[in-house]
Amino acid sequence: MPNPIWICAVRVLFLIIENRTKKRMIPMQAEIDDRLKVRIYKCEGQAFKKFAHFLNLKPNKMKKRSSILIMAIVLTSFILSSCGGSVKGKWSKADKEKFTKEMDKADLSGFGENKAKWIDCYYSKVEANYSSFDEANKDTVDTQKFATECSDIIAANGSVKGKWSDADKAKLKKLMEGSEAVSKLGEDKAKWVDCYLSKLEAKYSSFSEADKDEKGASDIALECNAEIAK
Numbered sequence: 595m596p597n598p599i600w601i602c603a604v605r606v607l608f609l610i611i612e613n614r615t616k617k618r619m620i621p622m623q624a625e626i627d628d629r630l631k632v633r634i635y636k637c638e639g640q641a642f643k644k645f646a647h648f649l650n651l652k653p654n655k656m657k658k659r660s661s662i663l664i665m666a667i668v669l670t671s672f673i674l675s676s677c678g679g680s681v682k683g684k685w686s687k688a689d690k691e692k693f694t695k696e697m698d699k700a701d702l703s704g705f706g707e708n709k710a711k712w713i714d715c716y717y718s719k720v721e722a723n724y725s726s727f728d729e730a731n732k733d734t735v736d737t738q739k740f741a742t743e744c745s746d747i748i749a750a751n752g753s754v755k756g757k758w759s760d761a762d763k764a765k766l767k768k769l770m771e772g773s774e775a776v777s778k779l780g781e782d783k784a785k786w787v788d789c790y791l792s793k794l795e796a797k798y799s800s801f802s803e804a805d806k807d808e809k810g811a812s813d814i815a816l817e818c819n820a821e822i823a824k
Contacts, residue, residue: 715744749802762801
């Protein structure tokens, strides 16, 4: 059975380096001795044809190369591309397509117009933390954490602690306008809402985060009640 193409690449690389060392960097055409030729021919069949074509080699002739470093770089790139290509921080096209197919299956309609933004966020996190799609697919704990982080980013609408976005401020004010309890404050209503907003903004990074903490938000409401009553 012919040797896999990447094994052939490694063997040829090692032999070329060995010959370079022994023959004092003489031109490559002259340095391909019988032993190297025999090893090359062991990479026979289709695998060798692809490899020979890639390096522009023929059984009885090799083009000159000015540097062994160039050959090493070419062979290394060839080996990496033959092994799938995905690494942590940069997935292969095939792994990106697998990820996209999984996202197409998932019900992400709840994100509305932010769906693409959420997918981009999620992809960037899993690509940065896993060496391949298959590795990420085995880790349901951390991938869920990354999904939640991206959901929080989308929900924040650009808000940060101490400075909410206009969209988050508008959400709170709209909620307050529909509150029967707040409407009973009469002429103090606007003052109370400003107090409540400023305190929430100082404590939480977004409207979404504040909305999850019922007790904390209630405590802040009581603080504003006390300030208005003074």
